[in-house]
């Protein structure tokens with residue numbers, strides 16, 4: 001009898017939303033380490049997975065094992081990253097493969113194509129037949145090799161034209177690396193001269209870098225130089241370790257060209273950037289170079305956190321309070337929280353920067369878990385704007401108009417002084433609700449509870465949740481009334497219409513996701529605003545972040561109460577943050593700015609705190625009221641969202657779960673109640689809220705609870721740990 005040698009095996013985790021990894025046999029002669037990228041068979045397919053450090057499962061017999069096909073010639077994922085993926089999966093109650101999927105999204109960067117054929121311009125061969133298309137290609141071809149596709153796209157011709165030129169000898173083929181390494185940032189360049197307060201803050205942050213761990217809150221009003229100061233921390237981290245990698249995170253819409261330019265100036269090389277507008281080739285390059293450790297500085301939106309970091313030594317989370325850090329679909333993670341958790345597990349420092357920190361962060365700083373670093377005043381001669389609250393009950397605008405007397409007067413003055421005005425209203429379109437004046441019907445999206453918003457710009461009714469749109473009907477679909485459908489309330493288009501009527505000579509533009517939907521259009525509008533070529537900018541939140549408009553001296557919050565309504569406990573905090581952001585756009589240069597907030601609730605603590613500039617009193621009052629009821633940041637919350645196409649099945653699951661709530665000290669379950677947007681595209685949604693104390697293990701409780709009621713495929717259950725709204 002021949003003796004069979006047991007097979008060597010490894011656990012391989014696949015980047016898929018289900019499953020926790022499978023055992024595979026390792027072929028003779030192949031050495032595998034945890035973190036290695038491998039190709040393995042899965043059913044009839046071959047897929048890429050990652051060798052995971054788990055023990056393999058002895059209950060799977062050798063003859064059932066499939067064999068690893070090959071190992072990629074790429075650096076393995078770092079052990080601390082594998083550990084973090086395990087932790088994040090447990091925290092958010094999702095399969096580990098789902099977290100791995102976020103990490104390997106750029107997996108095409110692993111393809112072993114070492115070089116690609118490109119073309120460079122050659123001296124013009126004699127007798128070359130010239131055509132306008134050929135001329136166009138030769139005009140864009142140059143010293144640097146470009147692929148046939150890139151050349152063809154740049155010249156607006158087909159790839160055949162490019163190949164024709166290569167055959168004729170006018171282009172020379174060369175091999176080139178499609179993912180060239182990044183020029184390393186130079187941390188030894190001098191930064192700008194810092195003011196005294198800024199220098200002290202930078203010193204504090206350098207100390208943090210020296211200690212190599214801990215979280216700091218960099219707290220300073222808009223325009224105080226937080227960016228300038230945290231760039232000193234970035235420089236210190238890059239200097240301290242020649243292999244260190246640093247991530248600067250920003251909310252997607254604050255990741256602007258001027259910001260990237262600023263980093264380029266500071267470190268002498270353009271930083272790698274990572275966000276949804278980066279081409280797939282651009283992302284592949286960043287991903288690959290982060291994995292091989294040569295990309296050392298990345299500026300990115302939230303998903304940059306899950307790049308395949310080798311040696312991350314610092315994360316800066318700018319605008320840490322921004323709700324955009326919470327992912328709202330797929331895995332419902334919060335990138336700021338994950339950054340702090342990653343820093344704590346891997347022992348590297350994290351800097352959170354904000355002019356209006358979240359209550360979570362404020363409490364962590366107060367209780368000494370975070371170090372607080374303050375920047376109390378604006379840089380240089382700029383001072384904080386004057387904020388006035390305009391009581392709309394005392395100054396009602398005319399019928400169908402939205403600007404009250406005091407705002408109109410202030411705009412007149414500002415325009416007379418050749419300065420710029422920002423009218424802020426966080427509502428896209430012309431009118432938020434479309435209603436029939438005869439029968440009262442409110443137009444909603446099909447199979448949804450969401451309202452249709454009139455857009456005059458495109459002359460359509462649009463649902464902002466589902467993306468559904470239709471031409472505006474001539475008749476009411478309910479009662480058939482002709483010309484009875486009317487938009488109610490203001491959107492940016494309507495406010496712009498009013499402004500055009502009042503100031504026909506002013507240059508007026510709208511900035512919202514509808515008007516800046518083409519790549520480049522936002523940039524163009526912002527640079528015209530910066531250059532003073534726009535007099536009045538009517539804008540949603542899209543323009544509120546991170547921009548410096550030197551000629552802007554007046555900001556009007558057209559409806560400053562918006563956001564305070566609704567039952568959400570975070571509404572006041574959120575409204576305060578947004579309005580201070582917007583207000584912070586005014587008077588960033590030498591001229592003092594002013595802000596008018598139009599409000600029907602001028603006595604509301606948000607309006608009062610903004611007018612008095614008493615941010616800290618407001619935060620204390622908010623903290624106090626959250627503490628009274630044990631809500632975050634004092635307690636913990638999780639949401640459980642059930643959704644189904646069939647309402648009876650949804651209700652049956654909700655009832656069964658409601659009856660099965662286990663008893664646990666300090667944990668309460670509320671609901672079920674209809675989730676916000678109860679019906680969306682024909683799917684119904686119910687929500688439970690689970691509330692515990694800071695010490696409660698909500699994940700264990702929820703796992704226990706959901707385990708008692710068998711799920712059906714008809715009802716989807718999604719757990720939202722630390723939901724943003726509550």
Ligand code: ADP
Pocket residue numbers: 192193194195198220221222223224225226227228229379548
């Ligand atoms: P924040 O991030 O706090 O809003 P920034 O870092 O963007 O502030 O600074 C606001 C403006 O002041 C920017 O235009 C910045 O270039 C300028 N600034 C801040 N500090 C300095 C400094 N020490 N030297 C020169 N310019 C500075």
